[in-house]
Amino acid sequence: MAEMQNSNPTILNVADLPTRSRAAEKTSGNYGSGIFAAVPNPSDFLSSDSEGDEDLLEEPIDEQEIYDLIKSISDPEHPLSLGELAVVSLPDISITPTLPNVPESPLQTVTILITPTITHCSLATVIGLGVRVRLEQSLPPRFRVDVRIKEGTHSTGDEVNKQLGDKERVAAALENGALMQVIAKMMETCQ
């Protein structure tokens, strides 16, 4: 393995990463938790569990969901995730309508700004590509994905952005077997 460029980065604790706070889990009566859950309520025996109205409730794709998709990608250098290294972070993800003038259009654009751990990280392009591939595989076709280096966090940020934004160059990169292997390895930890 080549010498690491940043062998000792700062790590965020997994517990501190933003998560979706599940709205109070379905509580069945007062005995929902703790020791009282162990004894079934006798009236449970006959009632059939009916699917509630919540099945009809729609849950649109939001920033947290995008974050959850990419936070578990591994860094190509460390056995750590992009979330733990703060390469991706929730405030740096935004979802906007692709065509603001056409309100009925379902097209949406996801913009992700990534923050390399050091300003001269040569792997920034690979990371950007990895994020892009992950999202293209995981989002429905009506989403456009835009991955960029956050301004001021990388010495050649513009250069990298050009590369990440150029469809032709992205396509060419994805043809590259060695590169795809690196990206596949990064995504092994996505669950």
Add this chain to the structure above:
Amino acid sequence: MSALQTFLLVVDHDKEEAKRIADGVAQDVESKRITLIEIVQQLGEYINDEDPILRGKAVSFLTSVIQALSPKFLSRQQIQVLTTFFCDRIEDGGAVAGLDTLQRLDRFNKGLAAEVAQALFSNFQDLQSRSQSQRFQVYQLLNELMSTHRVALRDMDEISLVGIVDLMTGEKDPRNLMMVFSILKVVMMEWDITNHVELLFDSVYNYFPITFRPPPNDPYGITAQDLKGRLQDCISSTPQFAPRSIPALLDKLDSTSPNVKKDALNALIACIHSYDPDTVSRYSITIWEVLKFEILNAQEEFLSELSLQALQAIARRLSEGVTQVSQDLPLAQYLRPITKECNEQLQEPQQKQAKPAQQILNSLSSASVVAFTLVVKTVVAPIFTIYQEADGIAKQRALLETLSVLFESAIQVYGQWTTRGGEVAFENPLLEFKDQFSDVLGQALMGAAKEEVFFRVTALKGFLHLATLRGFFQDNEIGLFVQYLDEILLKEESVGRDDLKKEAIAALAEISKHKPRLIMDITFPAFVATLPDEDDGTNSTYLSTLDTLAQISVERDIFETLFRRLFSKLTILLQMEQPGAVAYPRAILMTILYVMQQRKMDADPSVDLYFDKIVVGLCRIVSESASGKGKNQILNDATILDTLGRLYNLLVRSVSIQKQEQVAENVYKLFSATEDFQPVPFAQGATAHQERTIIISTYLLAGLSKDCSNHIPHTSPDMSGLLSDLVQRCVSESAEPATHLAFLRHLALLVNKFLSKQDLNIAENLFDSLVSSEKRPLSPTTIRTIFWLSKALVLRLAPTTAHILTSLVGLLSSPDQQTSCSTARGFAILLSDDDVLSATNGASIRLLSKQRVFTTVIPMISSRIREVNVAGNDVSTDSSKASDHIKPAHLTALAGILSTISTALVMPELPTLLPLLLQSLDLQTSDSVAVRAATLDTLAVIIRDNGVNVIDKCGHVHSLVVRLLKTTEINADIVNPPRLRVDALKCLYLLAAKQTSGDAAPNTHPPPSISPLLSEKSQVLRSLRSVLDDPKRDVRKAAVDARSAWLRGVDDAPEEDD
């Protein structure tokens, strides 16, 4: 022809005959008909022959004769002559075996041993060019000499040392190497090797690392691990090797292969364990310098773990015999650069290398008391400094974690309050910082913002370590911590997932093991004081209080206090002259139940007290309430009775047989003192209140041992009356649901557990009369009665099991739709686990019952569905219309059975079963959701445990994939609730993720074939793309996982293993 000539003729092809000839000659020798000299003379013409094979056979003849002689026969002189003879002929076949025989004899002496060894050394220069078995024989002889005449060999000194090394140099066969290594190890440990260290070391180290892989079906069963172990023993055998072994092994850590590094580390650890402390000390810092990188930049977890073990082993060795802590100790010198490095890494405790630094501190400080003291003295003060200057809570938390690591080591070294023995003479160096710890942790726990849950949890865990650490805190200091915990639990609002509260409860429970007094004095009064006298329905905070009390009261003393307090609360509630809400008393009962379940009640000396108070005492009040004489309605409530019943059940199981007999007599009468109370069986026109006491009776009955059956009322001369009465009550549609279930269980219990074998026909007749009743439709209560009765009989594998199952399946085809549907749902009852009819309660549940039901029912269902399918293809619409419900009914029944048995039973029937499961997935209506969900569950388990290949073997991959994809769709015609969509996606995910059988050994390579999923790949990816836009988040998540598994896992060719 002489015996010798015959022997030479037959020895090649008839070993038996050859042995018989030799035995004969040996007898002649023993009876003095022939002398050994004569035999040797006979050999004369052959042993000088030019043909080595012939010479070998001739020598073997002599060997065979000697082997057949009795061990005492040969005289010292004869042995000497023979030894010399064999030594001269040692290169001829059979001579080595002859020597082996001779050296076993008592009269074989030291001098002869040396002679034999010398002969081996001088004549086998070319040993490695001989066959494996010949070499093996030579090593074996050497090995024997080593074990019986070691002194003789050792006295030969250099000659034997060099001789042995020369003999084995170049050996490659694993079987031979096993022996060679063990011979060499003896030489290394017992010879004076000063002048030959290099020779000996190289002779074994040349084999490092072992790369041997046993061939498949290796009859000798030698593994690479065996060889590695013996080689490692040699390398670590003597500290004289250290100047060579340690640098060489450390060099091997430059290897790119993790396996080589692993072997090197293991060998290094072995050396550290076996070399003397002085030697270990000499290399300790060198080793640290190298291993540091393995830990700080860990490539593989196991390498870092082994490296930590090695560092810890050094610290242990260097602690041996140390009686006083001083900075001049070799141990201190070893630790100095390490703690320095760790301190540097911990300056930035959030950076990646801080974690390994913590691990290093943990391994070293737990190595010994001395090591702990030295580490604490250099590490703790700097951590406090960084802590004070830290600019953020995240950083402070990382530092608290580091301290916690040291506390864990302290517990390993000094023990907990409950640890027996092993008191340590050294004072705990942490005591110096005690007040600081208490302040910092208390501040972090109670002073931090409430949202900083994880920070506070870290502080709590650290505090807990110190509170349980033996001889550290005073009781009042632990008491302060307990007060903090009480405050968190009683006063603080819930935050998020309540992690802090959960940890606080766990901490109190842990402290209760070490300092029960503190819990009883501080926590108990505080908590009990918040319990209301009655529940006015406005506030249910008592639930969390009871929850906490239950979890910290498992220790005996605390439990007795808890029981006293709660029972008096309960008594007050039962005395109130108003209806009263049931939630609170039920919660109290549940709390008592929970704690009793956690404790071993049958070993509790107070069990009789609990029995009298709860079972006998409360039963009376139950009977009073049932006859309308109660002060309030609490004990008339079904949920209260159910909870109380569970408590009874537990207690009855735990008391003596005499008490159980009392219970048996009172199982219906309920220890009642009033005349008004009417026991349920045979009661006419009982009120709902009275009938409800069957719940209590059932739980009492369940707890009784089988031996009490004679004491149960209404069972003599037989149970027929009682059972018929119960069946009538079961079938009746007027009972409340809870009462009804109790009747069913009661019936099942009697039939399964208490009905004697010869009386089984009573139950079977009841079953038959219910099933063959002319009345159609059969009411749902009748069908449930049928199934509970069947359950009782089938679980004990009654002789009529097959008949019962056939009748049940028959009901599915009933032309009456309602009968058929209710029957279908009943199948889930048959094998499901039940809290009352359970193995814990001594029900007779035969091991094979599940398998029996499955293998009987599945073929019946399968063939019936086939019939229906064929009939459905006919155009005769009328008859098929009328039986539209039959197929779904069978599939529902199947799902019911599948949900109650393990997949291991399912696998042999998979070819029959899979088509049925696929047809279940074809159902589309909303009332089939449960069936489809159960089917998907079963499929998921099958795929997870066995991989896609089992499906492929049945040839159903395509049909399965198509149906799964259909189930993920949102479609107007098919009802696919989100749960089904998720389950179907999970199956798709598992298909791609588990392409090789789950339990296959990791070494077996999958057959290089094309994945059966490949032809489905593009279809799956296309369909799942639209599922990615599902309105429900969980579905999308499952779709993402499934899709990426297919993208990643389904490939043209199986991936090459590296």
